[in-house]
Amino acid sequence: MSVGVVRRIEIRKDVEGGFCEQGVALEFADPAVVTYAEGATWFLYAFRLGPAEAFTGTVFYSYEVLQAAVSGSSVAVPHGPNLFGVGVLLAWLALPLLVGSWWFQRVDLE
DSSP: OOOOOEEEEEEEEEETTEEEEEEEEEEEEOHHHHHSTTSOHHHHHHHTTSHHHHHHHHHHHHHHHHHHHHHTOOOOSOHHHHHHHHHHHHHHHHHHHHHHHHHHHHSOOO
16 A cells, blocks of 8 residues: 655745755655555554544645645545544544533533
8 A cells, every 4th residue: 555645845045146946855744644554554543543643634634635626636645544533633622612511501600
């Protein structure tokens, strides 16, 4: 399974004596996909259960979806674990609000 997607960013530098376009290529990729691409698929789902990993997966996945929408190509990253990560992230964000709302409705305001 080849799912490791690496993005490239080019940084331009100003050099004394004029503007020079020196491309410094930085590569970054979703750590879960790159590290565990050869492992079992269930591990990518399990890895997304933590809020930090779910956020990281959501950031990289949304970037891939936006790039694919602009260029008209397909998304090269696996949909399942990343959509699961988006759902987990939404659950991590909604759970404190739901518990707080439930608690606030039942507290005896004096």
